[in-house]
Amino acid sequence: MAKPHQPNKKQRMPKREALKVAGTSAPRLDGVEKVTGRAIYTGDIELPGMGFAKILRSPVPHARIVSIDARKAEGMPGVFTVLTRDDFKGLNYRYGAIYKDQSIVAVDKVRYAGDPVAAVLAVDEVTAEEALTLIDVEYEDLPAMTSIEDAIAPGAPLVHEQWSGKAELRGSSYGAPDRFKGTNICSHFSYSRGDVERRLQKSDYVFEDTFRFPKVQHYSLEPHVMLAHFEQDHLTVWSSCQDPFGLRDQLAGIFSLPLSHVRVIVPYVGGGYGGKLYVKAEPIAAALSWKTRRPVKLVMGVSESFKTVTRHPARVRIKTGVTRDGRLLARECEIYMNTGAYADAGPRVTQKAGYRALGPYRIPDVKVDAYCVYSNTVPAGAFRGFGSVQVAWAYESHMDLIAERLGMDPLELRLKNLLKKGEDYTPGDTPVDCDLKEGLLKVAKALDWKGRSKPNTGKGLSVCLKDAGGTFKIAGATVKMSSDGSVVLLTGTVEIGQGSKTALSQVVAEELAVEMDQISVALLDTDVTPYDVSTSASSSMTVMGLAVQRAAQDLKKQLLLAGAKVLGGRVTELNLKEGKVHSKRGKALSYGSVITEFFGSKAGEIIGRGIYRDLKTKKAALGATTTFWEVGWGGAEVEVDRETGAIHLRKYVSVADVGRAINPAQCEGQDEGGVVFGLGHTLFEQMVYEDGQLLNPNLVDYRVPKFGDLPEKFSSTLIENNNGPGPFGAKGMGEGGLLPVASAIANAIARAVGIRFYELPITPEKIWRALQEKKSLRLFRQSN
Numbered sequence: 001m002a003k004p005h006q007p008n009k010k011q012r013m014p015k016r017e018a019l020k021v022a023g024t025s026a027p028r029l030d031g032v033e034k035v036t037g038r039a040i041y042t043g044d045i046e047l048p049g050m051g052f053a054k055i056l057r058s059p060v061p062h063a064r065i066v067s068i069d070a071r072k073a074e075g076m077p078g079v080f081t082v083l084t085r086d087d088f089k090g091l092n093y094r095y096g097a098i099y100k101d102q103s104i105v106a107v108d109k110v111r112y113a114g115d116p117v118a119a120v121l122a123v124d125e126v127t128a129e130e131a132l133t134l135i136d137v138e139y140e141d142l143p144a145m146t147s148i149e150d151a152i153a154p155g156a157p158l159v160h161e162q163w164s165g166k167a168e169l170r171g172s173s174y175g176a177p178d179r180f181k182g183t184n185i186c187s188h189f190s191y192s193r194g195d196v197e198r199r200l201q202k203s204d205y206v207f208e209d210t211f212r213f214p215k216v217q218h219y220s221l222e223p224h225v226m227l228a229h230f231e232q233d234h235l236t237v238w239s240s241c242q243d244p245f246g247l248r249d250q251l252a253g254i255f256s257l258p259l260s261h262v263r264v265i266v267p268y269v270g271g272g273y274g275g276k277l278y279v280k281a282e283p284i285a286a287a288l289s290w291k292t293r294r295p296v297k298l299v300m301g302v303s304e305s306f307k308t309v310t311r312h313p314a315r316v317r318i319k320t321g322v323t324r325d326g327r328l329l330a331r332e333c334e335i336y337m338n339t340g341a342y343a344d345a346g347p348r349v350t351q352k353a354g355y356r357a358l359g360p361y362r363i364p365d366v367k368v369d370a371y372c373v374y375s376n377t378v379p380a381g382a383f384r385g386f387g388s389v390q391v392a393w394a395y396e397s398h399m400d401l402i403a404e405r406l407g408m409d410p411l412e413l414r415l416k417n418l419l420k421k422g423e424d425y426t427p428g429d430t431p432v433d434c435d436l437k438e439g440l441l442k443v444a445k446a447l448d449w450k451g452r453s454k455p456n457t458g459k460g461l462s463v464c465l466k467d468a469g470g471t472f473k474i475a476g477a478t479v480k481m482s483s484d485g486s487v488v489l490l491t492g493t494v495e496i497g498q499g500s501k502t503a504l505s506q507v508v509a510e511e512l513a514v515e516m517d518q519i520s521v522a523l524l525d526t527d528v529t530p531y532d533v534s535t536s537a538s539s540s541m542t543v544m545g546l547a548v549q550r551a552a553q554d555l556k557k558q559l560l561l562a563g564a565k566v567l568g569g570r571v572t573e574l575n576l577k578e579g580k581v582h583s584k585r586g587k588a589l590s591y592g593s594v595i596t597e598f599f600g601s602k603a604g605e606i607i608g609r610g611i612y613r614d615l616k617t618k619k620a621a622l623g624a625t626t627t628f629w630e631v632g633w634g635g636a637e638v639e640v641d642r643e644t645g646a647i648h649l650r651k652y653v654s655v656a657d658v659g660r661a662i663n664p665a666q667c668e669g670q671d672e673g674g675v676v677f678g679l680g681h682t683l684f685e686q687m688v689y690e691d692g693q694l695l696n697p698n699l700v701d702y703r704v705p706k707f708g709d710l711p712e713k714f715s716s717t718l719i720e721n722n723n724g725p726g727p728f729g730a731k732g733m734g735e736g737g738l739l740p741v742a743s744a745i746a747n748a749i750a751r752a753v754g755i756r757f758y759e760l761p762i763t764p765e766k767i768w769r770a771l772q773e774k775k776s777l778r779l780f781r782q783s784n
Contacts, residue, residue: 222270492532659724
């Protein structure tokens with residue numbers, strides 16, 4: 001694993017603010033609670049009179065619902081009620097992250113095997129499960145389409161007969177031109193500059209490749225869990241979600257309630273990775289509570305989470321024109337993202353995939369078309385990397401293929417074409433904010449790139465870039481100091497295991513000169529917590545970090561004003577140090593004493609507020625400028641067993657640009673975790689369908705990485721150039737680490753045994769078969 005963080009002075013800018021708390025590997029504030037089992041998760045919450053819900057899911061991938069008869073289930077002892085399509089009178093029962101294309105339970109037809117058809121509320125889970133078997137549903141089968149090719153074929157049956165049209169999310173417009181009416185394409189993103197066709201014609205060489213990415217699942221340790229309670233006209237929901245304010249808004253719309261009448265509380269969340277963004281099954285729990293006026297708990301099993309949300313499978317075609325010496329001239333990208341039965345965040349993921357498909361390279365003329373496609377599979381939504389993973393796998397594999405065809409070193413090809421710091425990725429967007437060559441050269445050095453490899457051993461590298469921080473994000477934070485000088489932080493960032501509680505508290509501690517043990521982070525509750533769009537896009541340390549820093553600075557300003565009144569003198573003569581207000585005259589008072597004397601009794605508090613808001617601009621391709629650029633550099637060394645196809649990952653090197661590490665140990669953990677995620681879809685993970693049925697929705701048949709799959713040598717290096725827009729020069733991170741993994745390993749395998757893979761995962765069986773085919777072809781040629 002990675003060595004302890006050792007700052008490299010050469011990596012940093014000359015002027016660097018001296019910090020005491022931020023920049024240290026402070027122990028996690030939630031660590032003791034979690035390792036001792038005292039941490040409270042949604043599943044731990046129980047309320048008096050609570051019922052337990054279970055969902056009846058469709059056994060078929062595509063069918064019209066002819067009839068539903070729930071009378072036997074409703075009459076079963078211990079059953080409180082059954083929710084079906086017949087219960088929606090008075091409800092706005094359609095919802096969705098972008099398009100309102102999903103209903104609380106199926107109404108007209110089911111669109112994938114696993115689509116919720118009904119739900120039972122009973123005294124316990126066993127009774128609820130048994131009652132599900134008593135619900136009679138008659139289906140009329142329809143043709144099912146599980147692949148991109150099936151869904152976009154001319155005359156393909158429609159997953160949704162109703163045209164989605166246009167929709168908006170956070171200032172961005174989504175949809176598809178009218179020419180796609182009557183097809184399964186629900187959203188289209190395009191971007192172009194220059195004359196690609198003309199430039200391709202004038203290129204010395206034109207290379208074209210197509211790559212495929214599999215359907216994979218988030219697999220959080222904690223599946224989806226929620227609890228809902230309607231009391232009169234107020235709804236309270238406890239949920240393991242990543243965007244409580246977005247969930248609040250959707251629920252308010254469904255039940256026609258003011259936002260002030262919907263309260264969402266988020267305890268600890270046992271992992272999210274995007275799978276707990278946007279609405280999932282919360283409307284089912286809320287509708288059951290609305291119908292019965294009792295608390296409802298809905299806990300999914302792992303197999304149910306598999307049938308709730310996934311990552312988008314993709315097909316990516318890239319055509320690139322180059323000069324003889326390897327200079328990139330033009331690129332054309334065509335991307336299809338399979339969003340499953342419902343759009344969820346698919347249009348936004350597709351937009352991001354299209355925008356990020358150009359990679360970190362200087363390409364004068366480009367044309368990108370990205371399509372979001374409905375199919376009869378589990379809906380695909382947000383997932384760590386958010387569209388970047390699919391296209392990064394494609395464009396960095398494509399770069400190695402170009403190098404191979406030109407007879408160039410893959411490293412030299414990349415160095416020749418990488419964007420420089422300060423160059424535009426696209427006109428109107430934030431210029432590239434880091435030295436892309438610096439990290440790539442570090443990876444090459446760690447791999448001993450020029451060194452000779454043993455037989456059946458190869459090295460591969462990759463560099464990937466994504467716009468990060470989210471498009472047009474808004475966040476707020478509050479910092480309160482009590483009369484004893486202790487501090488409470490209120491932040492809408494969800495602690496999903498990434499360590500935000502600790503890192504954000506370090507920012508507060510640094511600004512206010514207090515010890516970490518004097519700070520607590522309040523439970524996230526939309527009734528009292530300031531607004532935050534979502535915990536996503538590696539934004540917490542930058543977007544929320546700035547809101548928190550500004551709140552702490554606002555409090556600091558007020559504290560100094562109070563100190564000036566109590567101690568006498570000017571504010572400019574005061575400073576904060578070790579929990580006290582110090583005067584140049586030698587006087588010092590603890591924060592508690594200052595507040596007590598300022599208010600005249602030990603009864604007051606000082607409250608600081610901070611807000612962050614991105615800027616909209618029509619000049620930027622996505623309608624708002626990029627908050628910061630997140631970069632992932634990766635390098636792999638593999639050894640392939642020609643007899644079995646087994647892959648031995650001898651070394652993996654990851655380098656991350658973090659601006660300034662607020663908590664170096666947590667940054668390394670995030671980077672390493674990203675790499676392990678990448679190992680999953682590269683070597684093991686794939687959701688397998690047959691006749692519209694998901695065959696492996698469990699951890700027996702679905703393979704995730706284990707400790708034994710870690711690289712023999714595994715290093716993570718943090719580049720700290722103080723170049724981030726966040727507190728003290730920080731940048732967000734956590735997604736960059738997984739972007740280069742697939743292409744770096746595939747490139748290493750190609751250099752080891754001469755076989756190029758265009759589809760993931762790369763399994764020993766696939767390698768063995770490819771080696772056998774290559775051997776047979778060689779023997780055939782020799783015999784002829």
